[in-house]
Amino acid sequence: MKKFRFRQFPVYKDACLFRIQARDIAKKSFPKSEQFCLTSQLLRALNSIILNIAEGADRGTDKDFANFLNYSHTSVNEVVACMDIALSDCYITEKEHEEILLHAEKLANQLTAFRKKIISDI
Secondary structure (H helix, E strand, C coil): CCCCHHHHCHHHHHHHHHHHHHHHHHHHHCCHHHCCCHHHHHHHHHHHHHHHHHHHHCCCCHHHHHHHHHHHHHHHHHHHHHHHHHHHCCCCCHHHHHHHHHHHHHHHHHHHHHHHHHHHCC
16 A cells, blocks of 8 residues: 555564564563553653654655654654663563663664655755
8 A cells, every 4th residue: 555655664664563572561561550650651652653653754845754753763762761760660671671772772773864864865
């Protein structure tokens, strides 16, 4: 389906996988007492990464799209901060934290590269 071009972007696909990975860790490891606080915040940030890519892809200009990719990037930062809190509060292991950070770094680099490419085409 060509109408929804964002679904073909590798960064969109990777963001979807990142969301599943982080969500599964939160569901498995975060206590119920965090359901309406840290877990909720993490899920909103994960969704924001994906939703901003999708929303920006259909903007009128590449500059607008680049701004939405930047919003996605800031949401990746928020996910990392949530996972730092989870590690600090002993909800997740060092190994889980490291895996999320590696995936987050890859995703952040993809978003930056995509944004730079779009801006250079302007």
